Amino acid sequence: MKQTIKAKKGIFAGVIISLAFAIATIPVWLLLDENEPKDYLGFTAILPLFLIIWAFFSTKYAVDDKYLYYQSAFLKGKIDIASITEIEKNKTSWVGTKPALATGGLIIKQKYNEIYIAPENNDKLVEMLLKINPEIVVK
Numbered sequence: 001m002k003q004t005i006k007a008k009k010g011i012f013a014g015v016i017i018s019l020a021f022a023i024a025t026i027p028v029w030l031l032l033d034e035n036e037p038k039d040y041l042g043f044t045a046i047l048p049l050f051l052i053i054w055a056f057f058s059t060k061y062a063v064d065d066k067y068l069y070y071q072s073a074f075l076k077g078k079i080d081i082a083s084i085t086e087i088e089k090n091k092t093s094w095v096g097t098k099p100a101l102a103t104g105g106l107i108i109k110q111k112y113n114e115i116y117i118a119p120e121n122n123d124k125l126v127e128m129l130l131k132i133n134p135e136i137v138v139k
Contacts, residue, residue, distance in 0.1 A: 005125055007059040008118045010102025017056060020049045059101050061119055063128050068108070070117055072099030081129055083110045086137045089122050
């Protein structure tokens with residue numbers, strides 16, 4: 001049975017959404033010459049806002065007996081829990097695959113890969129993963 005874990009939504013994500021909304025609603029087309037076409041500007045200004053809102057509301061994680069699933073907007077995948085070698089708790093990764101909205105999450109390492117996620121409760125997720133694979137090293 002799949003258990004869903006909510007993503008932590010940090011203040012950084014809220015600030016980004018607010019800034020994107022402010023920038024998208026600025027009437028950029030007023031700054032252009034009257035003879036230039038302006039219809040596409042509204043769409044191009046609002047598109048990044050929709051992508052950010054999509055990530056904000058779709059980010060989640062799930063665990064079943066074999067896999068850890070993650071989703072954040074168009075980033076979607078699964079990790080075989082048996083292949084996880086190490087988890088760093090309460091850390092933040094600024095590079096790589098990052099289906100997360102907050103800092104202070106988990107860096108999940110496999111043999112040649114790592115992914116950063118930020119569940120609401122790091123300890124609960126680590127506990128769930130350790131029940132399935134007790135050989136995971138937690139730092």
